[in-house]
Amino acid sequence: xxxxxxxRGGTVQDHVALAEIELCGELIxxxxxxxxxxxxxxxxxxxxxxxxxxxxxxEE
Numbered sequence: 904x905x906x907x908x909x910x911r912g913g914t915v916q917d918h919v920a921l922a923e924i925e926l927c928g929e930l931i932x933x934x935x936x937x938x939x940x941x942x943x944x945x946x947x948x949x950x951x952x953x954x955x956x957x958x959x960x961x962e963e
Contacts, residue, residue, distance in 0.1 A: 926950055 926949075933949045934941055947953065 930946065930949050933945070937945070941949070
């Protein structure tokens with residue numbers, strides 16, 4: 904049987920996991936509001952792919 908270590912006061916936050924959950928929620932909302940399947944471009948827009956690429960690319 905696997906045991907989980909108890910939390911020691913305060914909350915543990917995984918900022919990467921929280922950001923992923925937020926993006927998944929936004930994608931679910933966009934998909935449920937769409938009348939048809941989301942295009943790859945629409946998905947990229949919801950997930951802010953262009954912004955992430957711009958932030959990770961080296962400055963010229």
